[in-house]
Amino acid sequence: MVKPIVQLKNVSFTYPGAENTVLNNASLTINEGEFLAIIGGNGSGKSTLCKTFNGLIPKFYVGDFEGEVLVQEMLTADYTVAQLSKDIGYVYQDFENQLMRPTVIEDASFVPLNYGLADYKERGEWALKVTGLTPLRNEFIWQLSGGQKHLLALAGVLAMKPKILIVDEPVAQLDPQHAEEVYDILKKLNKDHGITIIVIEHHTEFIAKYCEQVVLMERGKVLWKKCVKDALSQVSELIGHSIYPPQVTQAAYLLDDFLKKDSYYPITVDDAVKHFHKGKVENNDIDESAEISQRLLKKEKKIVQFNNVSLQYRTFKKQKKQVLSNINLNLHEGDMVALVGNNGAGKSSLMKLITGINKPTEGDVFIQELKTANTSAERLGDIVSFVYQNPEEMFIDDSVRKDIEFYLKVRKVPDYEKIVDQLLEDFSLTEIQHRDGRLLSGGQQRRVSLAIGAAMKPSIILLDEPTANLDIATKKQVVHMLEKLKKHVQTVVVATHDMQLVSEWANRIVVMNKGTIICDGNRQEVFGDEDLMQKAGLSSPQILQLSNALHMNPLCYTVADFASRWNVKKVEGGISEYCEEFA
Structure with missing residues (x-):
């Protein structure tokens, strides 16, 4: 018998001071045991809707609230967030804020300990086992990669063994292989433990493979709820949203x-x-491998050079940890490089060596013939620009224009206003140049961060996960902006788990695994090697898999x-x- 577990009845909500409602007369029924995806463009109200389930709205995030929310036939208005959260687990998009304790096992056990459960340690160990984090149980939180932190946030929620689990962007910051593992975990929790799973997801390929029901939202309204095959077949309607x-x-x-x-x-x-x-x-018989290899052979100007480079860190316990080993790599003018590999492969560490933030333990790194070990960070900053994964970390003033012109003004670049005007035009920011970057949408923030990076007039620009947490339509805009970077810089390096971005944009793919480079090639050489893909935790985009299956x-x-x-x-x-x- 189908039994409702969540019911929203004509729910509306407006944040204090906001002109528009975030939820607009939303009604929805979620049945016990469903595996459901909530989809919609950025700002459609997906996360706000889910925050009504555990009472965060309106009890923590206050505002004008109307309607009723029932969870397990309990009216949420009559219960505290703490009471509701015993049975409703929530992994938020900003999941790092959920990590509270210094070590992995302590954090996984933290929530049941706070609820006074005698078996809190056993629950924590079980959650680590389910998420595959048991080998890291004694590691400190700050030693984990972004993907590992995301899994730990999930483990901390699972330790309560909730009846409803909400995950906002389950595969954020995860390599494709670990993304599949997370969804396999969610599927197992759904099928074997009867947990109702609700995901807020932009990646429709995962929705197609794992979810049973789909809810479409737009401007705070629930437009419909359909079975997954029916929902994803509404192509023209979905693209319209x-x-x-x-x-x-x-x-x-x-x-x-x-x-x-x-x-x-x-x-x-x-x-x-x-x-x-x-x-x-x-x-036809086009040989992309030969064509690209011939083009690379003609390159003469080296922008970056790694010669037998290794890097070690000292851990909190004063132990040496090998991060990179024997890296040999040349980056040339005109390269559009995708740096890929599983979580913890060493991508971020390699980019930090290029910026000069880190110095090699062994070997040498040269940036335009400057040896980074002997060159100041300020001097390297004239050549290398690093665009952070979280764009808001690059915003230091109260408007887009001021953020873009900051570096130019500090360096006293003549006629910097003209440069800024051109950047605003190139990155489609002219109309929002006087708005505060921190208040923009995710896609707009990403464009601003690219413009800030380009304003430095670097020879090489490094981007860390430029398409993370963006809906697919916004990702396409970012890819278009990456193309525009060509006129401003000589070399672009993107560290990413987004295989569609890699296949559509990069002319060179550097694959890393356990601190080493295991392949440096083109699309055919990387995506055509199944063993390599498996080892590096990668997976081909759907359309490439299909064309391969059809020979x-x-x-x-x-x-x-x-x-x-x-x-x-x-x-x-x-x-x-x-x-x-x-x-």
């Missing part, structure tokens, strides 16, 4: 050969292989590329006009 269905679903939509209006599109690679296997595809040559790295290769016409004029929105 800045949500992109799985790549294989987009491809089927572009090459639509369905006669029935209500037919479903494939949403997984396996579904798509069956869907497309009878079609006729155009193949397409060359492989396709974008939906538009895939669609253009088929002898199918959606309309008399072909499909080119439809491909533009997926390019």
Whole structure:
């Protein structure tokens, strides 16, 4: 028998001083045991909706609240946040704020200890086992990677063995392999322990593979709740709300050969292989590997050079920890490098060596022939710009324009106003130049951070996870902005777990694992090596997996590329006009 576990009835909410309502007469029923995804563009009200479930809204985040929320038939207005949180676990988007204790095991046991549960230690150990963190049980929190911290936040919530688990962006900061593991954990908790799972998710490929129900939100309204296959088949409607269905679903939509209006599109690679296997595809013998290798051989100007570089840290216990080992790497003018690998592979440490924040324990790093060990951070700052994963860390003034011009004014660059005007135009920021960057949307903040990095006129710019926590539509805007960086810098290096970004943007991929470089090549050399992908914790984008399964040559790295290769016409004029929105 289906039993409701969460019910929202005509819920509206407005933050103090805000002009617009964040929730607008929202009604929703979530049944016990469901695995449900809540989707919607940035600012649609997804996180606010979920914060009503455990009473954070309106009891912690105060404001104008109307309507009723019932959880397990309890009216949340009659209970405290602490009472509700016993059965409702929540992993927030800013999950690091949930880490309270110095060591991993202490943090995993912290919540049940605070509730006075006698078996708090056993619960903590169980949660670490479920999340795969047992080998790190005695590590200090600050020694963990971002992905490991995210898993620990999940473990801390699981220690209470909640009946409802809400996870805001489950795969944020995780490499593809660990992202799959997190969703496998959630699936196991759902199937084996009966926990109702609610995820706020932008990655529709994970929704397609793991979720059963999908809720679409827009401007604080719940537009609908549908089964996953039906939900993700609403391609045109989803795109209208800045949500992109799985790549294989987009491809089927572009090459639509369905006669029935209500037919479903494939949403997984396996579904798509069956869907497309009878079609006729155009193949050719383009050898991307040879083409790119030849281009790289012609490069002469080296911007960055690593010669037998190793790096060690001293831990809190004064022990030496090897972070990088025997790194040899040259970066050239014109390189658009994707730095990839599993969590803890050493990507951030390598970038810190380029900036001069860290000095090598062994070997030498040269930036434009300057040896970093003998060069001041200020001098290196004229050559290297680092754009942080969290854009707000780069905002120091009260407007976008002031943040962009800060470096130029400090260095007394002549006519800096003209430079700033050009950057504002290039990064589509002119209309918001006088707004406070900290109050902008995630996508706008990312554009501002890129402009700040470019303002320094560096030879090389380093970006740490530039597409993290962004919806897919906003990610596409950021990729477009990365293209614009070419006119401002010589070399771009992006550390990322976003394989779609890698496949669509990079002309060179450096793969790291356990502090070493295990591959330095192009898309074919990396994505075509299954053993390498497995070792580095990577996974190919859906459209590449599909084109590989269909033996397409060359492989396709974008939906538009895939669609253009088929002898199918959606309309008399072909499909080119439809491909533009997926390019």
